[in-house]
Amino acid sequence: MSDEANLFAQQQSNRRRSTWLTIGFVLFFAWVGFGGDLAFGLLTADAAPGAYRHVVPLFGIFSTLAAAGICWYSWRHGAERVLWATGAWELIEPGTPEQKQLVNVVEEMAIASGLPKPRIWIVPDADPNAFATGRDAATASIAVTEGLLGKLSRDELQAVIAHEMAHVRNLDVRLMTLLAGMVGAIALMSDGMGRTLRYGRWSGGGRGGGRQGGGKGGNPLGLIILVLWLLTLVIAPVISRLLAMTVSRKREYLADATGAQLTRNPMALATALEKLELATEATRSITRGAAHLCIVDPAPGVMSSKEGFLADVLASHPPIRQRIVRLRGMAYQQAKREPAGAVSPP
Amino acid sequence: MSTIILLAIIGGIVLWVIGAYNGLVALKNQVVNGWKQIDVQLKRRHDLIPNLVSTVKGAMDFERSTLDAVISARNRAIGATGVRQTAQAEGELTQALGRLFALTEAYPELKATGNVAQLQEELTSTENKIGFARQLYNDVATQYNTKQMQFPTNLVAGLAKASPAELWEIEDGAERAVPVVDLSLNKPAS
Numbered sequence: 305m306s307d308e309a310n311l312f313a314q315q316q317s318n319r320r321r322s323t324w325l326t327i328g329f330v331l332f333f334a335w336v337g338f339g340g341d342l343a344f345g346l347l348t349a350d351a352a353p354g355a356y357r358h359v360v361p362l363f364g365i366f367s368t369l370a371a372a373g374i375c376w377y378s379w380r381h382g383a384e385r386v387l388w389a390t391g392a393w394e395l396i397e398p399g400t401p402e403q404k405q406l407v408n409v410v411e412e413m414a415i416a417s418g419l420p421k422p423r424i425w426i427v428p429d430a431d432p433n434a435f436a437t438g439r440d441a442a443t444a445s446i447a448v449t450e451g452l453l454g455k456l457s458r459d460e461l462q463a464v465i466a467h468e469m470a471h472v473r474n475l476d477v478r479l480m481t482l483l484a485g486m487v488g489a490i491a492l493m494s495d496g497m498g499r500t501l502r503y504g505r506w507s508g509g510g511r512g513g514g515r516q517g518g519g520k521g522g523n524p525l526g527l528i529i530l531v532l533w534l535l536t537l538v539i540a541p542v543i544s545r546l547l548a549m550t551v552s553r554k555r556e557y558l559a560d561a562t563g564a565q566l567t568r569n570p571m572a573l574a575t576a577l578e579k580l581e582l583a584t585e586a587t588r589s590i591t592r593g594a595a596h597l598c599i600v601d602p603a604p605g606v607m608s609s610k611e612g613f614l615a616d617v618l619a620s621h622p623p624i625r626q627r628i629v630r631l632r633g634m635a636y637q638q639a640k641r642e643p644a645g646a647v648s649p650p
Numbered sequence: 651m652s653t654i655i656l657l658a659i660i661g662g663i664v665l666w667v668i669g670a671y672n673g674l675v676a677l678k679n680q681v682v683n684g685w686k687q688i689d690v691q692l693k694r695r696h697d698l699i700p701n702l703v704s705t706v707k708g709a710m711d712f713e714r715s716t717l718d719a720v721i722s723a724r725n726r727a728i729g730a731t732g733v734r735q736t737a738q739a740e741g742e743l744t745q746a747l748g749r750l751f752a753l754t755e756a757y758p759e760l761k762a763t764g765n766v767a768q769l770q771e772e773l774t775s776t777e778n779k780i781g782f783a784r785q786l787y788n789d790v791a792t793q794y795n796t797k798q799m800q801f802p803t804n805l806v807a808g809l810a811k812a813s814p815a816e817l818w819e820i821e822d823g824a825e826r827a828v829p830v831v832d833l834s835l836n837k838p839a840s
Contacts, residue, residue, distance in 0.1 A: 401768060408775035415687065416782035
């Protein structure tokens with residue numbers, strides 16, 4: 305009963321966060337747009353008559369609409385785009401025994417979690433990794449890399465899939481997929497804006513002297529807002545990525561625990577994570593924008609193995625060592641509770 | 651005034667009876683559905699076994715008794731009715747299959763064809779599914795049983811024709827463990 309209550313609370317929290325994330329995202333773009341309008345408006349307010357005055361907040365209207373569009377797109381097609389970006393193909397008719405086993409394991413976990421069977425995708429990459437994406441259980445997809453299929457035993461594969469099903473059941477996938485779309489959009493926007501501004505400065509350099517002369521007593525407020533505005537553009541990609549990582553990190557432990565509960569076999573996930581940790585090669589197919597979706601960090605840098613404040617802020621995943629220790633603890637508790645190797649429903 | 655209060659009380663009781671009745675019926679349907687989930691997997695398991703037997707028959711001719719045990723356990727499992735009887739028959743089938751797979755280890759040529767490995771994977775998966783479906787079934791059945799015994803829902807239980815659902819009990823210790831047919835992990839014990 306309390307499990308159900310936990311699950312419900314977790315789903316509620318993910319729904320709420322998804323809503324707030326969307327609102328925050330649109331507000332951010334509104335600020336980028338209208339802030340820019342305000343800065344340029346104030347700067348051109350005392351321009352000579354006949355010269356250009358920025359009165360209509362075109363940037364603001366445009367960027368707010370664009371943000372709403374991006375949100376809608378992330379909501380409708382986020383999962384497809386994430387899968388597309390990794391080059392995954394959908395497994396419908398399993399050809400090899402390994403693929404057949406994957407389909408079987410996913411079906412088993414669907415029954416165990418009481419959810420419809422998700423779509424299965426395979427990412428052509430030799431490094432073992434896996435992720436889940438989608439809006440809810442009905443539209444969920446689980447993707448694994450080819451390397452994962454080769455390296456893990458059946459029980460370990462089951463544990464990894466259970467971890468992903470836990471993300472689906474907790475509705476983590478909704479928040480994570482939205483985040484993936486938004487992180488990508490912000491990175492794109494920041495790059496694009498940076499380029500435009502640089503280009504603008506160069507092209508404006510010729511007549512810049514004249515304007516500078518005219519706006520000598522230019523509005524200081526306008527300048528301040530302009531600086532703030534530029535600053536936002538510079539740090540937005542960093543902030544958005546940090547946000548994605550924070551959100552993901554907290555959910556990994558929970559998904560580990562729920563997954564172990566589904567298979568009733570915490571040790572299998574522990575050994576699977578050990579194998580994933582040993583594979584130090586980066587998962588090249590999975591780009592940074594989707595890193596927070598994966599079971600282990602696709603670009604294992606120094607951060608995913610360290611502990612401490614910096615690692616807490618900069619890693620998208622908790623240290624694998626710590627996750628393994630927790631799972632081993634669960635296995636130990638289970639063994640203590642059920643001395644004869646018995647398994648009872650929780 | 652007092653008639654209005656009386657009416658309100660009666661109305662409240664009627665609404666509660668409707669709610670409790672519907673709740674019980676919904677749970678009952680969940681139990682039935684949970685059982686169907688198990689049944690689908692059991693049927694699949696029963697269908698897989700003749701394939702397995704005919705694949706290994708030629709190579710394992712002198713292990714006749716083990717094969718016969720599997721076949722008869724399967725037939726008993728198909729004939730079983732009711733939760734308790736089914737649970738027992740399926741448990742015996744699991745054990746017979748375990749022995750059979752233990753023996754196939756001694757026949758590398760069987761493994762080499764790939765067919766047995768495939769059937770073994772299918773049977774393992776089916777057993778896992780039965781296990782998970784059983785857990786789900788026991789959960790909803792327990793919920794249903796508790797509901798119809800608790801006061802005041804028990805007053806409506808007769809009206810909703812609710813009777814305690816039988817749980818799928820696991821009888822002996824060997825069956826209690828999650829069935830492992832994968833023998834790369836377990837060397838044959840018998």
